[in-house]
Amino acid sequence: MTEEVLQRTAAPAEVLAAAREHLLSLQHERGWWKGELETNVTMDVEDLLLRRFLGILTTAETEQAARWIRSRQRADGTWAQFHGGPGDLSTTVEAYVGLKLAGDDVDSEHMAAARAWILERGGIEETRVFTRIWLALFGEWSWDDLPAMPPELVLLPPWVPLNLADWGCWARQTIVPLTVVCTLRPRRDLGVGLAELRSGRRRRKVPSPSWAGAFQVLDGALHGYQRHPLRGLREHAMRRAAEWIVARQEADGSWGGIQPPWVYSLLALHLLGYPLDHPVLRQGLAGLERFLIREETPEGTVRRLEACQSPVWDTVLSMQALRDAGLAADHPALRRAADFVLAEEIRVKGDWSVRRPDLAPGGWAFEFDNDGYPDIDDTAEVVLALNRVDHERPGAVNAAIDRGVRWMSGMQSADGGWGAFDADNTRELVNELPFCDFGAVIDPPSADVTAHVVEALCVLGRGDGEAVRRGVRWLLDHQELDGSWFGRWGANHVYGTGAAVPALVRAGLRRDHLALRRAVRWLEVHQNDDGGWGEDLRSYDDPVWVGRGRSTASQTAWALLALLAVDLHDTDAVRRGVGFLAETQRPDGTWDEPQFTGTGFPGDFYINYHLYRLVFPVTALGRYEQARREQSGGSG
Secondary structure: OOHHHHHHHOOHHHHHHHHHHHHHHOOOOOOOOOOOEEOOOHHHHHHHHHHHHHOOOOHHHHHHHHHHHHHOOOOOOOOEOOOOOOEOHHHHHHHHHHHHHOOOOOOOHHHHHHHHHHHHOOHHHHOOHHHHHHHHOOOOOOHHHOOOOOHHHHHOOOOOOOOHHHOOHHHHHHHHHHHHHHHHOOOOOOOOOOHHHOOOOOOOOOOOOOHHHHHHHHHHHHHHHHHOOOHHHHHHHHHHHHHHHHHOEOOOOOEOOEHHHHHHHHHHHHHOOOOOOOHHHHHHHHHHHHHEEEEEEOOEEEEEEOOEOOHHHHHHHHHHHHHHOOOOOOOHHHHHHHHHHHHOOEOOOOHHHHOOOOOOOOEEOOOOOOOOOOEHHHHHHHHHHHOOOOOOOHHHHHHHHHHHHHHHHHOOOOOOOOOOOOOOEOOHHHHHOOOOOOOOOOEOOOHHHHHHHHHHHHHOOOOOOHHHHHHHHHHHHOOOOOOOOOOOOEOOHHHHHHHHHHHHHHOOOOOOOHHHHHHHHHHHHOOOOOOOEOOOHHHHOOHHHOOOOOOEHHHHHHHHHHHHHOOOOOOHHHHHHHHHHHHHOOOOOOOOOOOOOEEEEOOOEEEEEOOHHHHHHHHHHHHHHHHHHHHOOOOO
């Protein structure tokens, strides 16, 4: 793409102005921004199954969810984990179950196509553990054929391997209630059978000379213990698990502000005797309503469930984007946003304090309500955003920034990097447990989070500290051989590289440093013919896809942020990237982006943050325009 294209479509400044105005228009009256967090249909199916199990599912809920599930089916009869991705067996099985529950005829074309594909790939016998747990709840899978999950796990002290602190925060919140569910082994009527999804195949066993094989042997022993537990110990463990679960319910009724621990905690407490009108269950079920999105379509109301919500993250990214786009630091929109962010600061200790008992709290979470689990990534972006606002209460802002900096600095892991929620959450042995076949279950340091913290500390004048020096060394040590960085929470190497390069420049690396030159070269090589950048989520599993994929607005912006950080605003690669954004902008100022560019669990769970397609292009275009002004002596 050339300058001619820019002139033929719109000048970058005009593109930026339209995008900025659209972003401003999305601010809530309370000061926050929140885009939809789109995932896959398993969220909707499992919501139906939860309600069916609890006896509260309505016909309207089923019909509305089924419309959404049908709309996501692909031409080959499957459902995928992300837009444009391959069919996924477990997702397709769960979608089929949801539609059968809604009354879809199994001989109809769409159901027959799904069933044929499922059977060709091994049937429900080859689905992941979590899918088979849902089937076991309704007698469609044997509890005996699931990994054992003893509730005594909750009693392990922090120094014993496989204790709760060894799990990532999302995993420990999910596993504790699942130990209760899998111990009590309930079975309720689904109302439909699933025999037609069985292939008759036996699941493959892992050879014994491996950790996985050893844990399969241990699993056999635990199944024996499940049948004949030490009664006193088991009763104590179940009571402790219930107390642990109840203590971690958030103010909005959720657990962790995310779907998996939320639904399993409701199931566990209900099975332990909590009635549906108990305050904990009542609040938990009511809280799900805020996560539901309903839309009117020609076919009727469509209902879908967000797996999580990201108001703090979306707000601070929007604040920074608007400042990069030239909005004044004392603009009312930014002051309202800062008020919201200040009110969201977490001043109590959570599970992170097991590894950092002497560290004072002072971070922010991703969600509206998640006081137990502030995260380091959000905290880094919060302090960056607050630092750029001229607020009426500078003392309150500066105090919050100082607390946030102290907390995230104290959460640095021993190797010099930062994870998302915990420090030193790196015991990979957990990954070998038989029921860990879906997504990441530990939270080791990652390049994107480490880069965001390093950048924040440098901007706030802490660049000469030991924490930054160790963080920079971690980033340099973890650069990929091809010059990129792996992206844990965004897709994928484009995201990691787009975060690492600006941070390293802020930390003082010369722009001609070998690491930065290699990163720039990687980005230039992977630019698409249309001028944009894209990376398919299959890159987490297949290296052929690394840096390759259809161009998207968000990923193009990430690449531009890296190139602009090393002062490459006047290059063909940057001009073509800006041209892609100019040419593809919608009339309303935003961009179309059906692709998922966010990551929940690499290889297993992905996210389409609907605000990414706007907030990152605004940031990149704002920095591009600033660089052009500086080059021309401020004349614009």
